[in-house]
Amino acid sequence: xxLTDQVLAxxxxxxxxxxxxxxxxxxxxxxxxxxxxxxDIRAAAEWAADQLxxxxxxAEVCETGGHPCVVGHHxxxxxxxxxxxxxxxxxxxxxxxxxxxxxxxxPPFEPTVVExxxxxxxxxxxxxxxxxxxxxxxxxxxxxxxxxxxxPCPVTVLLEGEEEVSSVHLKPFVAAHHEALAADVVVISDxxxxxxxxxxxxxxxxxxxxxxxxxxxxxxxxxxxxxxxxALNPINALTTALGALKDASGRVQIPGxxxxxxxxxxxxxxQWAALGFDESAxxxxxxxxxxxxxxxxxxxxxxxxxxxxxxNGIWGGYQGPGSKTVIAAEAGAKVSFRLVPGxxxxxxxxxxxxxxxxxxxxDAKLSFEEFGAGTGLEISTESPTVQAACAALRxxxxxxxxxxxxxxxxxxxxxxxxxLGVEPLLIGFGLSDDQVHxxxxxxxxxxxHQGTRSHARLLGLLGKV
Amino acid sequence: xxLTDQVLAxxxxxxxxxxxxxxxxxxxxxxxxxxxxxxDIRAAAEWAADQLxxxxxxAEVCETGGHPCVVGHHxxxxxxxxxxxxxxxxxxxxxxxxxxxxxxxxPPFEPTVVExxxxxxxxxxxxxxxxxxxxxxxxxxxxxxxxxxxxPCPVTVLLEGEEEVSSVHLKPFVAAHHEALAADVVVISDxxxxxxxxxxxxxxxxxxxxxxxxxxxxxxxxxxxxxxxxALNPINALTTALGALKDASGRVQIPGxxxxxxxxxxxxxxQWAALGFDESAxxxxxxxxxxxxxxxxxxxxxxxxxxxxxxNGIWGGYQGPGSKTVIAAEAGAKVSFRLVPGxxxxxxxxxxxxxxxxxxxxDAKLSFEEFGAGTGLEISTESPTVQAACAALRxxxxxxxxxxxxxxxxxxxxxxxxxLGVEPLLIGFGLSDDQVHxxxxxxxxxxxHQGTRSHARLLGLLGKV
Numbered sequence: 051x052x053l054t055d056q057v058l059a060x061x062x063x064x065x066x067x068x069x070x071x072x073x074x075x076x077x078x079x080x081x082x083x084x085x086x087x088x089x090d091i092r093a094a095a096e097w098a099a100d101q102l103x104x105x106x107x108x109a110e111v112c113e114t115g116g117h118p119c120v121v122g123h124h125x126x127x128x129x130x131x132x133x134x135x136x137x138x139x140x141x142x143x144x145x146x147x148x149x150x151x152x153x154x155x156x157p158p159f160e161p162t163v164v165e166x167x168x169x170x171x172x173x174x175x176x177x178x179x180x181x182x183x184x185x186x187x188x189x190x191x192x193x194x195x196x197x198x199x200x201x202p203c204p205v206t207v208l209l210e211g212e213e214e215v216s217s218v219h220l221k222p223f224v225a226a227h228h229e230a231l232a233a234d235v236v237v238i239s240d241x242x243x244x245x246x247x248x249x250x251x252x253x254x255x256x257x258x259x260x261x262x263x264x265x266x267x268x269x270x271x272x273x274x275x276x277x278x279x280x281a282l283n284p285i286n287a288l289t290t291a292l293g294a295l296k297d298a299s300g301r302v303q304i305p306g307x308x309x310x311x312x313x314x315x316x317x318x319x320x321q322w323a324a325l326g327f328d329e330s331a332x333x334x335x336x337x338x339x340x341x342x343x344x345x346x347x348x349x350x351x352x353x354x355x356x357x358x359x360x361x362n363g364i365w366g367g368y369q370g371p372g373s374k375t376v377i378a379a380e381a382g383a384k385v386s387f388r389l390v391p392g393x394x395x396x397x398x399x400x401x402x403x404x405x406x407x408x409x410x411x412x413d414a415k416l417s418f419e420e421f422g423a424g425t426g427l428e429i430s431t432e433s434p435t436v437q438a439a440c441a442a443l444r445x446x447x448x449x450x451x452x453x454x455x456x457x458x459x460x461x462x463x464x465x466x467x468x469x470l471g472v473e474p475l476l477i478g479f480g481l482s483d484d485q486v487h488x489x490x491x492x493x494x495x496x497x498x499h500q501g502t503r504s505h506a507r508l509l510g511l512l513g514k515v
Numbered sequence: 516x517x518l519t520d521q522v523l524a525x526x527x528x529x530x531x532x533x534x535x536x537x538x539x540x541x542x543x544x545x546x547x548x549x550x551x552x553x554x555d556i557r558a559a560a561e562w563a564a565d566q567l568x569x570x571x572x573x574a575e576v577c578e579t580g581g582h583p584c585v586v587g588h589h590x591x592x593x594x595x596x597x598x599x600x601x602x603x604x605x606x607x608x609x610x611x612x613x614x615x616x617x618x619x620x621x622p623p624f625e626p627t628v629v630e631x632x633x634x635x636x637x638x639x640x641x642x643x644x645x646x647x648x649x650x651x652x653x654x655x656x657x658x659x660x661x662x663x664x665x666x667p668c669p670v671t672v673l674l675e676g677e678e679e680v681s682s683v684h685l686k687p688f689v690a691a692h693h694e695a696l697a698a699d700v701v702v703i704s705d706x707x708x709x710x711x712x713x714x715x716x717x718x719x720x721x722x723x724x725x726x727x728x729x730x731x732x733x734x735x736x737x738x739x740x741x742x743x744x745x746a747l748n749p750i751n752a753l754t755t756a757l758g759a760l761k762d763a764s765g766r767v768q769i770p771g772x773x774x775x776x777x778x779x780x781x782x783x784x785x786q787w788a789a790l791g792f793d794e795s796a797x798x799x800x801x802x803x804x805x806x807x808x809x810x811x812x813x814x815x816x817x818x819x820x821x822x823x824x825x826x827n828g829i830w831g832g833y834q835g836p837g838s839k840t841v842i843a844a845e846a847g848a849k850v851s852f853r854l855v856p857g858x859x860x861x862x863x864x865x866x867x868x869x870x871x872x873x874x875x876x877x878d879a880k881l882s883f884e885e886f887g888a889g890t891g892l893e894i895s896t897e898s899p900t901v902q903a904a905c906a907a908l909r910x911x912x913x914x915x916x917x918x919x920x921x922x923x924x925x926x927x928x929x930x931x932x933x934x935l936g937v938e939p940l941l942i943g944f945g946l947s948d949d950q951v952h953x954x955x956x957x958x959x960x961x962x963x964h965q966g967t968r969s970h971a972r973l974l975g976l977l978g979k980v
Contacts, residue, residue: 269802275923279817293758337734352744367828421838458740
C-alpha cells in the first residue's frame with residue numbers, strides 16, 4: 051500500500067468525522083452582507099484557524115478593514131528529494147444571505163441530511179458554496195497529517211470572508227501580504243463537476259468589458275408634436291446604433307471585434323461535443339426555447355469560447371404609466387462584452403466607442419463610462435499541475451475529467467494571478483442543481499466524499515510521493 | 516362708415532378699458548392644477564360669466580364634476596335676411612402653475628406692462644394662454660354690443676377650467692349639453708401668428724398613435740456570464756427591432772405606413788417656402804444643429820405635413836450606477852407616430868404590431884398597450900368660414916394670412932368636432948416668444964389690440980353685415 055492509498059483509507063475511516071466538522075462549520079451563520087452577523091463571521095474564521103492549527107499549520111485571523119481573512123501556513127515535508135510546488139488554497143467562509151427563509155424546506159443554518167437520488171445530501175446555506183468545498187481540502191489535509199505527520203507539499207491557506215460581497219478588501223490585503231501568500235499554484239474549489247459521475251477542471255474563463263454609453267441630444271425634453279420630424283430623438287438614435295451591434299447571424303459588427311479570437315482546438319471541441327449538452331433543457335429551465343448567439347456554432351462553444359455583446363440595461367424618456375409625448379433630451383445604456391483569450395479589452399473599448407460614433411448622428415453627443423475590462427483566461431492543460439489534477443480525478447472517478455469553460459469571469463482568480471503570479475487550478479465538485487445562492491442550497495455527500503479523496507490524491511501527486 | 520368700421524372705431528375708443536378688463540382677469544390666480552386655488556378658479560369663472568351678462572348673454576357657471584365651465588348664449592340679431600352661422604367660442608380660463616416663482620421678473624398674478632421691441636407688453640401668467648386670447652373676443656363682442664345692441668351672429672361661449680389639466684371633464688360635459696352648445700362653427704383662439712406682422716390660421720393638425728410594446732424573454736433575470744451566447748437578450752432584441760423602424764433617410768419602414776399620405780399641394784408648399792423658416796435657429800434654441808426626420812423635405816413639411824415615428828421612452832435591465840452583469844427578463848418602450856390626414860390610425864397600430872413581430876425572435880413574447888389613436892385634421896380652406904377669417908385677417912394686417920400646420924394634436928378640437936359636429940376655426944394671436952407655460956409669460960398689447968379688431972371684423976363678415 052503506497053502512501054496515498056494509506057491516506058485514502060484514512061479518509062474512509064474518518065468519513066463520518068469529516069462530515070461532522072463540515073456541518074459544525076455550516077451551523078455558524080457567517081452571512082457577510084448582514085451586519086447583524088459580524089460576530090458569526092468572526093466565529094467562522096476562528097473555527098477555520100483552529101482547524102488548521104490542529105493539523106500542524108500556523109494560522110491567524112487577519113484584519114482586512116472588513117471581514118477578516120484566515121491565513122494559515124504549513125511548511126510541508128521537512129526533507130524532500132524533489133522541488134515541491136508551493137500550494138495556495140483559496141476559499142471563502144462567508145455565505146450569501148438565506149432569505150427568503152420561507153422558501154427553505156429545512157432551516158438554512160441547521161444542516162439537515164436528506165436521502166436523495168444520489169444518496170444522502172446535506173441541506174444548508176454554504177453546504178457547497180464555499181464551506182463545503184473548503185471542508186473537502188481541509189479533510190484531505192487532515193488525513194495526510196494523520197497518516198504522515200505532515201503534508202506532501204508546502205501549503206498556504208487563504209480563506210476570505212467577503213467573497214459574497216465582491217471581495218472588496220481582498221486585493222489590498224493580498225497586495226500587502228505578498229510574502230506570506232507566496233506560492234506557485236493556487237487551488238480554488240468554487241466551481242462544479244460536469245455531472246455527479248464526471249469530474250471537471252475549469253480551464254477557461256471569459257473576460258469582460260463593461261461600458262455605459264450616454265447620448266445627449268437637445269438641451270431639454272421636447273414636445274414630440276412641436277419638434278417631431280425636425281429634432282433628433284436620442285432614443286431612436288440609440289436603438290439604431292445598438293440595433294446594429296450584431297448582424298442577423300448574431301455576429302458582432304464592431305470592426306476588429308474578433309481579432310485574436312481562436313477557434314476551439316479540434317480535440318477540445320470533440321470532447322465538448324461528446325458531453326451531449328442539452329441546450330433545450332438548459333434554456334427550457336428559464337422559459338426559453340430557441341438558442342440565441344452566433345448561428346452555426348455549438349452551444350458550449352457559444353457559452354464558453356465565443357465572445358458576446360449584451361445590452362445589460364437601457365433607459366431614456368418616459369417610463370411611467372400611460373403616455374407622454376416627449377422627445378427626451380438624453381438616453382443611455384449599459385453594454386458588456388464577454389471576451390475570450392486573445393481579445394484585447396482595450397481594443398474592444400476603443401472599438402465600441404468608434405462604432406457608436408459611426409452609428410449616431412453628429413447631434414448626439416456621446417459619453418462613455420468604463421466599469422472594468424479584463425481579459426479572458428485560458429489555463430494551459432499542458433502544465434504539470436493540470437496534468438496532476440487530471441490524473442487525480444481520473445484515478446478517483448475512473449473517467450477522463452472534462453476541461454470545462456466558464457462563461458463568466460471569477461474576479462478573485464484575476465486578483466490572485468495579478469498580485470501573486472500564481473498558476474490557477476480550478477477544481478470543484480458542485481453540481482448544477484446545488485441551488486447555490488438560492489433557498490435549499492445542498493451538497494451531495496457523494497460529491498463531498500469523492501472531492502475529499504480527489505484532493506488527497508492531488509496532494510500526493512503534486513508532492514510526488 | 517359701415518357697421519364694422521363703426522365697431523372698429525369703438526374698439527379703438529375702448530382700448531384702454533379692454534386692457535383694464537383683461538388685466539383684472541389676469542389678477543385672479545386660476546391655477547387648475549393646485550387645489551389651493553379652487554376658490555380662484557371659481558372667481559375667474561364668475562368673472563367671465565358677469566362679463567357675458569353685461570353684454571346681453573345669458574350665462575351660467577356650470578358644474579362638471581371638476582372645475583366649472585362657463586356657458587353663455589347670445590341669440591344674435593333679432594332679424595336677419597341671411598341664414599347666419601351659429602358660432603361657438605371655446606377657450607379656457609384656467610392657467611398653468613406659475614412656479615418656479617423666482618424665475619419671474621414680475622409677480623405672475625400682478626400683470627405688469629413693460630415696453631418691449633414691439634411696444635408695450637403685459638407680463639402675467641395667462642397673459643396669452645388663454646385669458647388674453649379669450650379677452651380679445653370678449654372685447655370684440657362688447658364693441659359690437661355697444662354699437663349695435665346685439666351681435667352679428669348667434670354666439671355661444673364655452674369657457675373651460677381644466678384645459679391645463681387634460682380637460683378631464685370636458686368630453687362628458689359637452690356630451691351632456693349638445694343642445695346648449697349646438698353650433699356650426701367653433702372658433703378657438705389658443706394658437707399663434709407666424710410673426711407679429713403676419714397673421715395665421717392653423718389649418719392642419721397631426722394625429723397620433725401612441726403605443727407601448729413589452730418584450731418578455733426568460734422567466735427571470737439571467738447572469739450574462741452563464742447565459743451570454745445562448746439566452747435571448749430582450750434589450751438587444753428590442754433595439755434591433757426599433758433600430759429598424761427607419762432607414763438611413765429617415766423613412767419609416769413599417770409596411771403601408773405612408774398609405775394615404777398626400778403630398779403638400781404646390782400652392783401651400785410655395786407659401787410655406789416663402790415664409791423663410793429658419794430651422795437652424797429653431798433647433799439652435801434647444802442645442803441642436805442638424806435636422807432629423809425625412810431627408811430631402813423642407814422643415815415645415817416635416818413638422819406639419821409628414822408623419823413621424825418617435826420612441827418616447829425605453830427601459831430594461833439595470834439602470835443604476837456601476838455595472839450589473841444581467842440579461843434582463845424583459846424590456847419595453849413607448850413609441851408614438853404623428854399622423855397626417857389620410858393615414859388610418861388603426862392600420863398604423865396593426866402595422867407596428869406586425870413590424871415588431873417580424874423583427875424580434877420568437878422567444879421574445881410581445882405585448883402591446885394602446886394609449887390613443889387619432890387621425891390628423893385638415894381644415895378645408897375652401898370653406899366660407901375660413902375664407903371669412905382670411906378676409907378679416909387680410910383686412911386687418913394688410914397681408915395674406917399663413918395657413919399653418921400644427922405638429923401636435925389639440926385634443927379639445929377633436930372633442931368638439933366629435934361631439935358637436937362643428938367646423939373648427941383656429942385663429943390665434945400668440946407669438947413664439949410668449950413663454951407660454953414658462954416663467955415670464957407675456958402677450959404683446961399690439962397682438963391683443965389687432966386680435967380684438969380681427970375678431971370684430973370676423974364677426975361682421977360671418978354676420979354678412
